[in-house]
Amino acid sequence: MDLDTIIQVLDSTIRLSTPLLLACLAGLFSERAGIFDIGLEGKMLFSAFFSAAIAFTTGSVWLGLLAGMVASIALSAIHGLASITFRGNQLISGVALNFLASGLTVLVAQDWFRQGGRTPTLEGGARFEAITLPFAESLRGVPVLGPIYADLISGHSILVYVAFAMVPLTWWVLFRTRFGLRLRAVGEAPEAVDTAGVSVVGLRFAAVAICGALCGLAGAYLATGLQAGFVKEMTAGRGYIALAALIFAKWRPWYALVACLLFGLLQAIALRYQNIDLGAFVVPVQFMDALPYILTVVILAGFVGKAIPPRAGGEPYVKER
Amino acid sequence: MAPDDREETMTQPAIELKGISKAFGPVQANRDISIRVMPGTIHGIIGENGAGKSTLMSILYGFYKADAGEIFINGKKTEIPDSQAAIAAGIGMVFQHFKLVQNFTVLENVILGAEEGQLLKTSLSKARGVLKQLAEDYALRVDPDALIENLSVGHQQRVEILKALYRQADILILDEPTGVLTPAEADHLFRILEGLRDQGKTIILITHKLREIMEITDTVSVMRRGEMTATVKTSETSPEELAELMVGRKVLLHVDKKPAQPGKPVLEIENLRHVDSWGVERLKGISLSVRAGEILGIAGVSGNGQSELLHVLGGMTTATGTIRVNGQEIDLTGQHSDGQSRRARGIAHVPEDRHHEGLILPYTAWENLVFGYHRDPAIQKGWLMDNAGIKAEAAKKMERFDVRPPNPNLAARNFSGGNQQKIVLAREIERDPDILLVGQPTRGVDIGAIEFIHKEIIRLRDKGKAILLVSVELDEILSLSDRIAVMFDGRIMGERLPAETDQTELGLLMAGVTEKPDKPLIEAVDEQLKAKAQREARNNV
Numbered sequence: 001m002d003l004d005t006i007i008q009v010l011d012s013t014i015r016l017s018t019p020l021l022l023a024c025l026a027g028l029f030s031e032r033a034g035i036f037d038i039g040l041e042g043k044m045l046f047s048a049f050f051s052a053a054i055a056f057t058t059g060s061v062w063l064g065l066l067a068g069m070v071a072s073i074a075l076s077a078i079h080g081l082a083s084i085t086f087r088g089n090q091l092i093s094g095v096a097l098n099f100l101a102s103g104l105t106v107l108v109a110q111d112w113f114r115q116g117g118r119t120p121t122l123e124g125g126a127r128f129e130a131i132t133l134p135f136a137e138s139l140r141g142v143p144v145l146g147p148i149y150a151d152l153i154s155g156h157s158i159l160v161y162v163a164f165a166m167v168p169l170t171w172w173v174l175f176r177t178r179f180g181l182r183l184r185a186v187g188e189a190p191e192a193v194d195t196a197g198v199s200v201v202g203l204r205f206a207a208v209a210i211c212g213a214l215c216g217l218a219g220a221y222l223a224t225g226l227q228a229g230f231v232k233e234m235t236a237g238r239g240y241i242a243l244a245a246l247i248f249a250k251w252r253p254w255y256a257l258v259a260c261l262l263f264g265l266l267q268a269i270a271l272r273y274q275n276i277d278l279g280a281f282v283v284p285v286q287f288m289d290a291l292p293y294i295l296t297v298v299i300l301a302g303f304v305g306k307a308i309p310p311r312a313g314g315e316p317y318v319k320e321r
Numbered sequence: 322m323a324p325d326d327r328e329e330t331m332t333q334p335a336i337e338l339k340g341i342s343k344a345f346g347p348v349q350a351n352r353d354i355s356i357r358v359m360p361g362t363i364h365g366i367i368g369e370n371g372a373g374k375s376t377l378m379s380i381l382y383g384f385y386k387a388d389a390g391e392i393f394i395n396g397k398k399t400e401i402p403d404s405q406a407a408i409a410a411g412i413g414m415v416f417q418h419f420k421l422v423q424n425f426t427v428l429e430n431v432i433l434g435a436e437e438g439q440l441l442k443t444s445l446s447k448a449r450g451v452l453k454q455l456a457e458d459y460a461l462r463v464d465p466d467a468l469i470e471n472l473s474v475g476h477q478q479r480v481e482i483l484k485a486l487y488r489q490a491d492i493l494i495l496d497e498p499t500g501v502l503t504p505a506e507a508d509h510l511f512r513i514l515e516g517l518r519d520q521g522k523t524i525i526l527i528t529h530k531l532r533e534i535m536e537i538t539d540t541v542s543v544m545r546r547g548e549m550t551a552t553v554k555t556s557e558t559s560p561e562e563l564a565e566l567m568v569g570r571k572v573l574l575h576v577d578k579k580p581a582q583p584g585k586p587v588l589e590i591e592n593l594r595h596v597d598s599w600g601v602e603r604l605k606g607i608s609l610s611v612r613a614g615e616i617l618g619i620a621g622v623s624g625n626g627q628s629e630l631l632h633v634l635g636g637m638t639t640a641t642g643t644i645r646v647n648g649q650e651i652d653l654t655g656q657h658s659d660g661q662s663r664r665a666r667g668i669a670h671v672p673e674d675r676h677h678e679g680l681i682l683p684y685t686a687w688e689n690l691v692f693g694y695h696r697d698p699a700i701q702k703g704w705l706m707d708n709a710g711i712k713a714e715a716a717k718k719m720e721r722f723d724v725r726p727p728n729p730n731l732a733a734r735n736f737s738g739g740n741q742q743k744i745v746l747a748r749e750i751e752r753d754p755d756i757l758l759v760g761q762p763t764r765g766v767d768i769g770a771i772e773f774i775h776k777e778i779i780r781l782r783d784k785g786k787a788i789l790l791v792s793v794e795l796d797e798i799l800s801l802s803d804r805i806a807v808m809f810d811g812r813i814m815g816e817r818l819p820a821e822t823d824q825t826e827l828g829l830l831m832a833g834v835t836e837k838p839d840k841p842l843i844e845a846v847d848e849q850l851k852a853k854a855q856r857e858a859r860n861n862v
Contacts, residue, residue: 196434197405
């Protein structure tokens, strides 16, 4: 395997990791605040459709992004209303939203564009274009580092850079700011937050809103960056893989980056090497395609050591005497 | 009976409540309550469970809104709609169940909700300084960088007090603060509270333990059924008078019992070991024996293996070692090691956790009264259970055990704590077992029921039964037991006779100190507890 191939696979890894990473960090904010969110998938799908639809209609990818985030935050608000205000079951609310998004996107797409539940292909200003970083071309000649900079680091859309910048930002917000301290506290011991005179409901809604915004970015990237338009079920379980990555990462931002890159790498390998010939036998493409999902099951089954979720996670907060 | 000495009327009360009422549905939790708490005093509020103490304090801390009444802080009428307002008014509260974030450091817990600015850095360094000062002023020493989950319960409580002081509370409310402490830790807490009072802080101590009221308070208010029945100076009252005010009638504070007439050993335990699902050894070679007609009390701070001992004996988990009942060995790991087999061998079990292990809360009283013995052929009618017969039997048992209301069709969760416990006791005792295992028989039970439960346990002993009593209440252990074994860290630290020991000696044993330490008592005990907490923290990784 030469350097070019490696760079191509890693380049693809970065692209495929981006939606996972955004969704994973979205889940991190929500779950750190004690609200389990199985609806990452649905929010991404919602955002993917609305961002593509608005981007196509207006010709502006930025308006599309905005629409995607608004749509995703709207679903978050419903999740918050059900699980925070009305203290409903968070898993059921999340599953319901996933079904809602899955059905509604196709229905609206069909009614709107009449193309079998997809949006028309996006072109030009309706898509996020790759950004060429400064000196990418002039440094290409430098051995090893040149191609890495020019082909691997440079040449992604803005949302990719946003996603990777979100990792240190998330860490900083969680562990260095007052908001982060309170957010982590509300997921561990909401009664401590409540008796300290801080609103549990307010904090949790804030966390859910951030989750919605990040899922919005993830969905918009899928439809307007990674691909050119919305197709039915285009998230393909990425919301669930992001949840698995979150558990794998034990709810920590830097670990989330590592976990998402790993899943991204698996997807990239599956995409590039359809049948892998090991001499004695051939690993079929179906197995490679299934690998990220198999790994998800393995991780969720607890093969990666003990992952302790936030103590108050999944529990609606009820004031007690 | 409000004290109205000249000097007290001259200073403003730190807190004055006027005509506070609060109802939860049909239940009147507080009825027209008025109370004045003088600054710089320790004011006790005593009452049975459900008397409305906690509700009253929750109103003062802004957790509930009173239906009627006014609150005055330092003479100024104050509205307290939420905890934020209470904190602003200088009120701090230490709850019975600590409100701490377990995986945060002490510092992070202290600043939570009282941060300065958006970034943590300045708040943390400021808090570090303030904590150092507070540690010097009030002997409230805690490592600011320790994680809460690694601290002993006594230290966690100090963090709660520090939280309140950091928010510049002048009025400190403590709700049942000693329930989770060893006697030595409780003593240390009292010294801290006295120090705070001497610095001019006002302290409200909610408790149901008369001894604490007599030991530390200046003034005491008694609550009964949502009403304030009296406020008296502690120096002018007696435990007997307070108990009568609490219950509304005379109660026996010490248990009346004849000396035990022990027979042959009924329950013999040798080198019992148990390893829990985390791989931690919880019982490290326990050897005990209980004779017929005797009560063996197991004292200890909760979490030192008492629960596991009861679980093994009751057939809820497995162990290695030997247990003999009436001379015959019983199965500890095989198919005859379950609760059903234990009952068949004459072992009855009143579990520590009444809500999860003793009762099925949504089931009715009569169902609960037969549970565990429902396979008894005597109550079967062919293929079915003889429900009518069981119900009639249940009604009789409820009457004999004075369960109120005596309605067998009521769900177990609708009975008060004391009556729930009586249901469990009635079920186990009425089967006439050879051995009775009793865990925390009076936890969360009011004084009237405590008296009844104690009498029943003694009555069973006098019938020649062997009784193993586990309790974290030293008073209970001392007054009921004929022999006391102290557990610490999965081991028996020693056995004592109640007449030849006292709270101090038992307290030392409970903290794992077997010899007189050269250091001051408090420090020695603290060190032991810290070492234990660290061991557990390591074990839990």
